[in-house]
Amino acid sequence: MNAPAQQQRASQLRTVTVEREFAHPPEKIWRALTQPHLIEAWLMKNNFVPAMNQRFTLTGDWGSVDCQVLEIEAQRSLSYTWAAMGLDSVVTWTLTPTGAGTRLRMEHSGFRPDQDQAFHGAQYGWNKFFGGLEQVLAGLEGAA
Template sequence: MNAIAPELRTVVVEREFAHPPEKLWRALTQPHLIEAWLMKNDFLPVAGHNFNFKADWGTVDCRVTEVEPIKTLAYTWSAMGLESVVTWTLEASGKGTHLRMEQSGFRADQEQAYQGAKFGWQKFFGALEQLVEKEAA
C-alpha cells in the first residue's frame, strides 16, 4: 500500500526594489537590520547556524540551510507546530533587485498559519521596503 504524502502549500511574495542586491542582502543578513523589519534575532549568515526570531507572540526556531551571498538565503522556520523553509532569492533587475520570498511546508490542517504567513510576509515586505529606503537616504 502506497502512502500518499500530504499536499504542502507555499506562500510566495515577490517585489521589485529600486536598490542593488547588495543593499537588500545586508537587510536580510545583518541582525540589527533584520530586527528593524522582521523580528529580534541572533542570525548569522552561516550554513548550519541555529538561531531564533523572537516576537511578543513567541519564538521561531531556525537553522540556516543555504547561503549564496547576494543571491540566495534559506533557513528552516519552526514555530507552533509549523515546520517550514523560508528561501530568499535576489536577482538584479533593470530597476534594482527582484526579491522573492518563498515559505514552503504548510500542511492542509495549518490554514491559520498559512493565512497568517500570507498576511504577515506582505507586512514584513512593507517594513523591509521602508528600511531600505531609509538606509538609502
C-alpha cells in the same frame, strides 16, 4: 511511509510566495536580510549569523521561531528552517538583479492542509514584513 505516500503528502503542502521588485541593488537588500539589527527593524529580534548550518532564533511578542541556515549564497539566495507552534517549514529568499534594481522572491514552504490559520497568517504577515523591509531599505545609505 512508502515513496508514493511521501510524494502525495509533499504535494499537499502549501507555499506562501511574495515577490516584489525593489529599486535597490542586491547588496543593499542582502544587508537587510542578513544583518541582525536590520532584520530586527523589519522582521523580529534575532541572533542571526550568516553561516551554513548556523542555528538562530527570531523572537516576537507572540513567541519565537527556531531556525537553521540551510543555504547561503551572498547577494543571491538565503534559505533557513522556520519552526514555530507546530509548523516545520522553510523560508527561501532569492535575489535577482534587474535593470531597475532587484527582484526579491520569498517562498515560505511546508504548510500542511490542516494549518490554514498558519498559512493565512503567513500570507498576511509576509506582505506586512515586505512593507517594513521597504522602509528599512529606504533608510539605508549606499549599497555596501
